[in-house]
Amino acid sequence: MIQSPDLPLWAAIIVGIFVLLGASITLIGALGLIRLNSFYERVHPPTLGPTLGTICILVASITCFSTLQSRPIVHELLIGLFVTMTTPVTLMLLARAAVYRDRKEGSPDVPQE
Amino acid sequence: MKRILPFPLLSATLFTMWVLLTGFSPGHIVIGAAVAVIVSRVMLALQPEPSNIRISSAIPRLAGLVFVDILRSNIAVARIVLFKPKERKSGFIHLPIELQNPYALATLAVIMTATPGTLWLQHDARNRRVLIHVLDLVDESEWVDLIKNRYERLLMEIFE
Numbered sequence: 001m002i003q004s005p006d007l008p009l010w011a012a013i014i015v016g017i018f019v020l021l022g023a024s025i026t027l028i029g030a031l032g033l034i035r036l037n038s039f040y041e042r043v044h045p046p047t048l049g050p051t052l053g054t055i056c057i058l059v060a061s062i063t064c065f066s067t068l069q070s071r072p073i074v075h076e077l078l079i080g081l082f083v084t085m086t087t088p089v090t091l092m093l094l095a096r097a098a099v100y101r102d103r104k105e106g107s108p109d110v111p112q113e
Numbered sequence: 114m115k116r117i118l119p120f121p122l123l124s125a126t127l128f129t130m131w132v133l134l135t136g137f138s139p140g141h142i143v144i145g146a147a148v149a150v151i152v153s154r155v156m157l158a159l160q161p162e163p164s165n166i167r168i169s170s171a172i173p174r175l176a177g178l179v180f181v182d183i184l185r186s187n188i189a190v191a192r193i194v195l196f197k198p199k200e201r202k203s204g205f206i207h208l209p210i211e212l213q214n215p216y217a218l219a220t221l222a223v224i225m226t227a228t229p230g231t232l233w234l235q236h237d238a239r240n241r242r243v244l245i246h247v248l249d250l251v252d253e254s255e256w257v258d259l260i261k262n263r264y265e266r267l268l269m270e271i272f273e
Binding site: 028029031038043047051077084085095 | 134193248
């Protein structure tokens with residue numbers, strides 16, 4: 001097990017809570033892939049990971065490295081920004097492909113143009 | 114000014130990004146400035162449509178709103194996944210939209226898809242409407258209201 005003796009107790013607690021929270025939220029998002037029924041419903045839950053999940057992990061990372069190096073480390077904000085801005089593109093692409101196919105097959109669940 | 118920095122906002126963003134990534138040292142501030150000036154000129158070759166973003170209090174207000182909505186809808190979607198409420202139904206909505214600026218529409222698309230629970234599918238420029246999919250569809254007009262009043266007004270302020 002890797003020890004980090006330089007991290008004070010209060011920081012270790014904050015980092016631990018946020019890492020666990022972020023990981024749990026991402027896990028819930030992944031669970032949604034199994035538990036929901038249709039493709040369009042299943043597109044929604046994975047966004048939990050790139051939004052709140054990422055935010056929690058980044059807060060933990062900022063706290064950890066700002067305390068260890070005793071200066072504010074904020075470049076994690078860039079990770080958050082890029083992840084949040086790019087994931088929707090993939091999701092839209094997937095959903096558009098599904099809509100296109102469903103319309104072509106004349107599926108009654110999808111509104112026609 | 115326009116000749117040296119054709120895209121001032123892009124240059125400022127590149128500079129901030131460089132300094133954030135490398136740490137505040139005089140050498141990197143100089144390199145960052147050079148990168149910001151030279152790299153932003155690459156965009157000249159692409160000839161993008163001018164965006165005319167108005168810098169006002171609407172931008173931080175929109176950012177705050179998006180942050181709060183992302184938190185709230187994360188909790189809502191997590192609850193749906195964990196407890197699977199029986200009466201929930203999902204569905205498609207045709208959302209009438211007045212925004213026409215492509216940058217504003219792209220921003221709205223990213224905001225709505227990044228927020229768990231709503232998914233942007235298709236923008237129909239001719240009929241001025243957007244097809245969205247909502248995970249927890251209770252009342253269609255409520256969603257239309259929410260998006261029109263919450264986001265569209267602010268985006269109009271920023272982009273149009």
